[in-house]
């Protein structure tokens with residue numbers, strides 16, 4: 001605050017303060033391989049804000065259908081719908097978004113999370129990344145890359161952003177929701193040249209931009225190297241937590257399948273049926289453990305495995321053995337056939 005100028009505290013540029021757009025662009029270029037310059041970087045309140053803006057702009061230009069991963073985050077899909085686009089479900093398998101089904105989906109745009117698919121945890125394979133770019137170039141359509149948690153990859157260096165392969169065809173969106181905290185509400189978007197002005201115009205006219213004070217704080221945090229230091233430190237902490245969680249569960253429930261790559265802030269435990277999923281969720285909740293059933297994020301037509309999502313971003317190391325015991329008990333209880341009872345308790349309500 002002491003370094004803020006009068007201009008920083010006046011009616012600021014809706015697209016973001018220059019110092020933050022420069023800091024973010026520099027970070028995205030070196031850490032994620034995004035082809036970026038500050039003039040096409042926009043500061044947002046997070047991925048959902050960016051998606052709402054982009055969807056609105058696409059809808060105004062006549063687009064109506066956008067392919068989304070099935071399953072995908074229900075909150076993210078809501079932002080798209082509110083923006084005026086209809087999400088069209090395209091399946092995801094162990095290699096990520098099924099690009100071979102794209103041409104028959106009849107869509108104007110695609111939203112993907114290639115580095116670490118939410119929620120399944122798959123990484124989009126190299127051949128599918130290039131198929132997606134080829135589709136976008138041939139059809140003149142837009143790919144939106146949701147890079148929501150790519151900073152956290154534990155078994156190798158994270159794969160660079162898809163946007164780097166084709167900056168003209170990809171809109172890149174990112175957030176501090178996973179790296180810092182969801183409540184901070186700060187994120188960014190890098191627009192392809194043909195969309196930049198119209199998205200900027202939309203943001204300018206809505207005046208719904210991020211507080212200049214928050215932007216100054218983040219710019220300072222990044223330029224002093226604190227953001228990189230924080231990420232290095234958190235990567236080690238989250239990796240340890242994930243290892244403790246996964247190895248603990250493997251000891252208690254040896255045949256349990258943990259799916260997805262070693263990345264992000266959640267793991268997916270595969271379960272034998274939707275009944276087992278609901279029962280595990282219900283039992284865990286009764287034991288004070290909040291997990292999410294995969295079906296919270298599935299769309300009609302989903303025929304993949306059942307499962308539950310366990311977020312470990314906010315569990316302390318000391319609490320992990322207790323969490324593991326409770327989860328293992330919930331999974332074993334579900335296995336003994338509590339599924340039908342749990343379904344009865346939950347009725348038709350979506351958990």
Ligand SMILES: Cc1ncc(COP(=O)(O)O)c(C=O)c1O
Pocket residue numbers: 045046047048049073076113118146148174175176177182187
């Ligand atoms: C797929 C996906 N995208 C984006 C986000 C974050 O959105 P926001 O930056 O608006 O908080 C999340 C949060 O869990 C997510 O799961």
